[in-house]
Structures are given as structure tokens and as C-alpha cells.
Amino acid sequence: MKIFIVLAVAIAAVSASKDQIVNLAAGDPKVMLGLFNEFQWEFGREYAPAERRMRLANFQRFVKDAARYNEQEEDVTYGITLFADLTEAEAENMRGFNATGLPAANEDDDAPQEINPKFNLGSNHQSRMGPAKDQGRTNACWAFAATAVLEGQSAIVNGRYVSLSEQEVADCTQGSTVASGGFHNRALEAVQRTGHLTTHANQPFTHRDGYRCITSHQNALPFRITGVHQVRGDNGLATALAGGPVASGMAFDRQLSAYRGGIYVNTSCMYSRPNHAVTTVGYTSSYWIVRNSYGTGWGEQGHVRFTRQYNNMCHISSYAYYITVQRTGQEKEE
Known part of the structure; x- marks a missing residue:
């Protein structure tokens, strides 16, 4: 009682x-x-x-x-x-990105970045996307981050949101698994290679690795990927967001695990290794809007606002990748 x-x-x-x-x-x-x-x-x-x-x-x-x-x-x-x-081990097992072997962005590289200028609809794509998804107790954050980029780009091109298949992304990305983790850039490159991604309804997430890459379901992508590009620092991240969401690697620590809302400021994460993949979906002059894959119950409906007071907060722009696309069935415009 x-x-x-x-x-x-x-x-x-x-x-x-x-x-x-x-x-x-x-x-x-x-x-x-x-x-x-x-x-x-x-x-x-x-x-x-x-x-x-x-x-x-x-x-x-x-x-x-x-x-x-x-x-x-x-x-x-x-x-x-x-x-x-x-436990800390269980929590860490839900952060499946390892930056080892990947080049970090060079903030000083001022080479021009290719974006999707025709689709430039502002700096916030959150409203064009569905609710934050839940990866469960898996290491599949990288697949969810990449799929969110594709969903956002699809909504920009098609004018409507369609939930796409993280399972197909995971099964078709070589060297990355649901169980042991992977790389969001390689996931985007895998979709570029196959030219195919079906809906979540056709191939739902099973929380485990599949046996082979299946592309027999109907293709739900209204575009083909013409390139997967790494952003160049915070300025590059803002530029890339003009054309759509960006898949980002970051350092996700114990303090962020307890985040419920507000503009997150934690310089100590700059000394932690990147271990998680998320999707940056927008920004203001004060903060980045970052979409996670722990469902809508974490943070602000599944999102966190990262301060822009400090450069490259939690490594958010060090391992960030975006795509350029061409609408399916249309000639590329000059």
C-alpha cells in the first residue's frame, strides 16, 4: 500500500x-x-x-x-x-558511430560547397519531417541518421513526408551493422549506389541485421543521389542545411542522456570521442536543431538544441554529410 x-x-x-x-x-x-x-x-x-x-x-x-x-x-x-x-555499457551500446578512420572536416577549407539551390527552402527542415524515430537498443543510429536525411530530401522534392526503411539502409551498407554500428556517410553512399530505398511499411526495422540487401520492394525515392559530401565546419553545416538535412556524427555523453529541453551547452563533450550519429535539421543564429533517434520521449520531442556559442559543439560539424540530388526522370539543369 x-x-x-x-x-x-x-x-x-x-x-x-x-x-x-x-x-x-x-x-x-x-x-x-x-x-x-x-x-x-x-x-x-x-x-x-x-x-x-x-x-x-x-x-x-x-x-x-x-x-x-x-x-x-x-x-x-x-x-x-x-x-x-x-548501465553505462548498455547506454553506450545505443551509440553506434566510430569516427576512427574517417577524416574530420577542415574548418579552414574555403572551397565552395555544392548544394541543392533549387530546393533552398530556408534553414529549418524539422516541420517537413515526421516524428523522431526510435532505434531501440541497437547500434543503428547511423542508419537512422542517413534515412532521416533521405526522408527530409524526399519531402522537399515531393512536398510530402514518407517514412523510409532504415532496415534496407542497414542491410545494404557494407561494413556497417545494426549490432556493431556503422557510418552514416557510407549508408548514404550505399543508397546512391543502389539508387533504391523503399518505405518503412514495406520493410520495417527489425532491430537486427538482415541476411542480404533486398531492393525488390517498390522504390520510394523521388530522386537519385548525385553526390555525398562532407561539410566544412560550422559555416559549411549552415550552407549545407540550405539544401536539406545533414547526417552528423557527434559526442553523446551521460549528461546529454538526461537532456529534457533548452539550449544545450557542454564544452566537455569536445574532449570526448564522437560515438553517435544524428541528423541536423535546422539552425538559428543561436543554436543547431538536432534530431535524434531515441523516439519523441527524449529531449524536445526527440530533438536537442545545440548552442552555436562555441564552434563545432560536441563535434557536430566534424563528421557531417549531406547529399545533392536530381529529381527522378528529369534532366539535370545547368
């Missing part, structure tokens, strides 16, 4: 202020337990008794860290997310 009373109190408090209850739970074991029970219900987590003790310990550390982040920053909110009961 006590658990249900504490849970009811926690739920009532959370409905009033999510960040306040996190801060309160950090210093009150009863509130912490109620918050943990609510977390289990909200995220559908079920544990055996022995595992529950371990998960509760993970949850307590996560909540206390989130409360500490809230004390340190006024303009950003931290709280409970899907990562709250995971």
Missing part, C-alpha cells in the same frame, strides 16, 4: 514539474522509489527481483546526476529519460 501512496504522490508532483520532482527525489528515498515505480510503468520496464535492485541503483545514480546538472545550469532542463535504469 505504501508503494502506491508514494507513487501517487510522485505522479502528482511530476505532473506539476518534472524537473522539481527529480531534484526532490535526489534527496528523498521515498520520492525516489515512487519515481522509479512510475518510470517502470511509463517505459514498460519489468524486472525480476534481483535485477530490480540493480536497476533501482542505476536509476538513483541517474536521477542524482540529473539533479546536479539542473543545479549547474539555469537554461537547460535535465530529468528522467529512457536511459535512467541502464
